Amino acid sequence: MTDRQSNDAVRRPLLVNGEALKLDVQSPNSGGGEKHEPQTVEQAQALLAPQITAAVAAAEALPSKLRARDRIYVEAKLLPNYLAASYFPTELLAHVGAAPVGSRADIGQYVTKKKNEISQTRRLIFTVTDDGLRELQRLISAGGRTRTEEQAFTQIRELSEIALPRESDVLRAPENTAAVVASAPLSIWEAVLHPRGSRLGEAEPLDEETLEQWFALIQHEGGEVHRDYVRTVGGLTFTPVGLASDKAASLARFNPLRVLRPMPAIRPRPRFGTRSVQRLTAPATNQPALKTVSVAVFDGGVDTVHRTAPLFAIPTHDLTPEAPDQGELDHGTGVTGAVLYGLVKPGQQAPTPPLPVESYRVLPAPHIPGDLEGYWVLDQIKEAVETKGHRLVNLSLGPTLAVEDDMEPNRWTSELDQLAWDKDVLFVVAAGNDGEQDRAAGLHRVQVPADMANGLAVGACDAPAPETPWERVPYSSMGPGRHGARIQPLGVQFGGTANRMFNVVRADGSFLDAAGTSFAAPVTTHALADLVTRLPRVNSSVLRAFATHFAQRPRQHVKLRDEVGYGRQPLSFDDFLECAPNEAHVLYVDEIERGDLLGYQVPVADPGTTNLKLNITLAYASPVDPTQPTEYTSASLELVLRPHHRIYTAKPPKGSPGKSLPLDIGSPEAGTLLSQGWELSQEPVTKTLGAAKGGASEAQLRDSGKWETVRNYRVTLKPGEVELPRLELSYIARRSGALDNSPTKVPFALLISVVDDSGTTNVYDNIRTRFGALRPAQRARTRLQTRSSATPHWY
Template sequence: MPGPRFLIGFGERLTEPVVPASSGSSTPAPYTVEQARQRIGSMMARTSDAADDLPDLACPGDLTVAVATLHPAYLSKSGHPTQLLATMQMTAVGSRPSVVVPSQQARRRTDEAGAEYIERFTPTDPRATTQLFLSTSRRNLREFAEHLTSTDRLTSNEYDIVKLEEFRLNTPADRRRLSAAEEGETVAELVLHQDSDLIFNGLIAYARSLDLVVELERRIQSGGMAFVPVKGTKEAIGALGGFSFTRAIRWMPRMRAQLDSEPLRGVSAQAFSPVLPDTEPVNSDLHVAVFDGGIPIGSPLARWVVNHTFPDSGPPDSEDVDHGHQVTSALLFGSIDSAQAAPVPYSYVDHYQVLDQDSESDPLELYTVIERIRSILGQRKYEFVNVSIGPDLPIEDDEIHAWTAFWDDHLSDGNTLATIATGNNGHLDRPSGNARIQVPADSVNAVGVGACDRTGTKWNRANYSAIGPGRSPGVVKPDVLAFGGSETEPFIVVDSAGIAEPLKGTSFAAPAALRAALGARTLFGDKLGPLDLKALLVHTAEGHGSSPATDIGHGRIASRLADMVICGNGEARVLYQGVLTPAKYLRAQIPLPSNLPAGSVQIKATLVYATAVDPADPGNYTRSGLDVTFRPHSGRYKNANQIHADPAQFFRGGGYETEAVLRRDAHKWDTVMHNKVSKRVTSLQNPVFDIHYNARQSGHATGTALPIRYSMVITVTHTKVSDLYEQILGAYATQLEALTPAVNISLDV
């Protein structure tokens, strides 16, 4: 009897470099140079007047920050006005996504004689665009405004003035994110555009005039920005919006309350003492990091867990310790079944107690916790991390939080798989955004995990599980759901006394998802890396009828390990692992045997990568992006001049229709691409994906990008060919190989 049809590896042997086709004609300018000069010149003159009215304390070194709104036709990296900004002596210090109705648009037309001309017209619908924050001196701003409004001849670089739609001063109203606050002294988080000594010294002087305390030594710096705690009255904090280099000022968020970490009331669950294994983990060389509330002395989990504290740790907090114990139990065993013994853990756990009794009284607990996490990750590299804590803060489309920037930066090399709980606020008001996923589950390099309510076939998003969308790019959030428990079917963990405890929460769904990935890693050993496991989690997730991606992301993770790593009748799942070079094209062949019978072939593909990020540029957050072109039939060309076969649609932007994802090129910058299509056998001949690696920095082209690693999983299915797996392995015998297990473990978990 043949053995299991394990995941097929070495798909990268079916790849080869290709030469790109011509990029075609350029976008016509929406304005003539003279039109743009008159428009922007008058705007810049008004901006200069407003800047001259600012107090000197608000402008360190005479510098201020202006806002230039790009015309929507110039959102791509090639459209960035890099040379214009250099000529204007203005430095881009960040950006923010926005929406604008441009005064004029342009398109190419052909007249009756066949001659091409440019038609300019007035649009009526709003378009997604980007606002650039520009640092410049007030003197330079005045001089360039005078230059534009004069009769001086413009240089060729200045012709790019046609790319700007609006120009104005950044105002205090743009910066304040302050809702009502209690009277008296409070704490806020100040986000600065730049992290230079000049700006820091200017901030200290400005804050001193307001009688504010700036905790500069506690600042978090990321991507050229600085996140700085500030203490003072709410009126004084609000006045910080007048400092030119304030990007945002908001009340300091607290850590999330440990919702649903207590036993569920009214839940019918028979009390029992779980039977825990009496053995070391399956992979005794593997250690997973958990950052949470701690593990109590004498815990029944002590055989597999080491609890770590910090030199500045206070006494453990009982509720936080309970939460830490519950999360760790979920990682070790999943939800425990009363009818059988708990499974053997896949790995050891290093549990870092980043919360303690002092956390609640520490107004800067967010900074304390992230400092502790940073100290560990700076010393030791973990392949697997779980985070079920974070700020009590739903994400925003136009700002990146320090927690998100930290995790994305740490995960940018693709060497770590981090699962992050999305939050238990999904039952709150949707229109206000209060039900949206919480920081840092918006990390594009992590796996944001929401919760479903059941383990069986009839499941839904758990009502408490935070919803999407995420920020573009990264709009499909949560990435996946995992079982997190409900009143109907609780998530069962072992408590510190060794008794079963029924719970619910995304705090347990996240480690459960990581445990599923650890199962595949344990089975195949180091043949599967963190990126491969992320791709497999998404690829094998199951959808839920008409449930939108805002609720379930890419779906619920596979119910059993076998569903991730075993191919069924009529299907073959192939893993591609490799490296992409900036600006180059890679062709990946989709394996199919010849002489398939009539019918339909389903092709499902998931492509993931990790990337460096630009926290100061939320609209251009990821520095790496992939253009992926599906070419289903190598013999079909629309015209004789083509060098590549006709393309067909495959990957899309997640089904969202919000302004946040209407950007023309937004989807290519998403670190997870996933979709499936069905094609008739007659429409397939040597099908391929052509993958083009784009690189950018702060929204514009860069020549310093490094190669990135990618992982792609493709499943092909033909219901009339039960031995499709064997046929593909036979057809590609010198290239593809089935992965062989490194250990013998149960696949029915």
């Protein structure tokens, strides 16, 4: 991007109201070739019959104290060929009266005519009565007796295993757990129990009878139940328990139990270095530029004893009854200072804060048993955000827990993702400082809740924008993230390094030295808070789109994706709110309903004679399903780019030796071929977006971003390849792993940059002339708008 400010008299603001470029488009008929079946029904029958017999025997032998009274939990492993929601074995489960209650990540053999390889898959978890389980045994062994039964029977070909839950999946304990003697003191474990079942696709929490049965079992083994901290999220019941480690294996046999694992502690804070002599002076005014949107910081508080009032004249809330800890205060003050003022240094005058900021002191947490402080801190965050209506939240804290490929449900991530969806809140989360930990064990990966699908995780780099060169600092935790949020962190920001520490502002305006993603995250939070004041229409999706779209990619961005996400985020978005003559940035803000297909013009005024570059970013919020770690995000918005309105795919007549080819329907050649019996595609040709190509497996599609809530594509179009281009956006939904037909509206933001690669075309003025519906962005209004229940906008 060049020459944005070459002439101060000429302004070219970013363009908004892109949603006005909507087109009427028709849904094409669904295509696709014949489905390859990796095994026949007869092969599946021979494989599964002994397994279901063993499962029935295991269920009958299970003591009553280790199971629910009226049902049993069973797991069925899908072949990787059947991951798509359209293949969900609905008829099979319905026939035996089974209710799906979740899934686990697993691996399996992906087999096609050309491939035979290990690939990711999942284990369906369902609850069924004893009679239903015996009927499943009969069906698998003997086949269907009616057409309805036969339809259910054929779906067994999708499965490779059926069994009761395996202890190795349920118990997530350190390897030395078995060596711990019975006399060891109680430690805190997190037990997560399955839902009771599901109704209309929604998970029902575990019934009181079974929950009390679990509590009794814990007490019988000498454990302790912390009832005050039992929480239900998405149908799952999270129960902290005190337990001697040598009792874990026997308790893991409780059939309704999904996972039993040690409770993680809160992350340690970074260490601080030398205090500076020079100070940060107070801003000219501490009155925020906009007051209708507020930012919350949950941390160690702000040092009110030593603070300079004009620097930290903000509301502070002591949520913890514990006395302030100076180390926590220094951390919380530094994080809050970065949210208020961004990246500053000694001797500067602080800028005017863009938005009101409130500080919540939640550390040190109250003296409660073991590592229950994480539950307590999360409760405070949830309650404050719900009651105070904050729209931006900075979290430079969280549990010491790295994301895993077979990640079990986590309360922090699940609660905050659901809150982000319900309230349209953007949580900006520090990625963690464990990037140098054991990679083989996966301890180097982003820390919960930086794996949020609806949040914005920030890692750390060694130089602030626009300085070069730059790279991820070794301590910054890495991706990939959980399924549905694989690109984590979403980006990186300067967080300090051994050779260039971060200036952590103190309450009196002096500085400490430190380094960590704790400080990178609030710098991005500040930049986004400032962006809120400069746009007329904002929601959480708009902010995530900007943070991604204008991130600076490294040269080897594909290779470094797990290190830096989409790249280095800017300190300010000011430069990107003005366009150079040869470019235009256009923002679309809209909503889409399940099953809809929306079309939008891509604002290209003149095809031109040089290459045209498109930078396209899509961001949206999605409902989440904590019971389905592999199906965590429930909404998928898919983009298709059709760059030329007259170029279609022409298919030769059957039996002809010719091959399909792109054809300009306005050319003389088109008439000739059509007269010879060639057939045209229903819609113009598409340009590939993303890494996954045609023929990719469902697992590859997911890993390349099919269910990601933020995506960025960069496309180069050659002369003659573009004319009246359009984007098509479609929405599919899933619930309990199956396709969902219930009506749900999803708000989204689409940000498109159109750039003339040669720099010679006046792209901006041409677009302004041709697309009159687009408007230059103006600063935010200070009057609060009425919020739509379907499409929440901040103002």
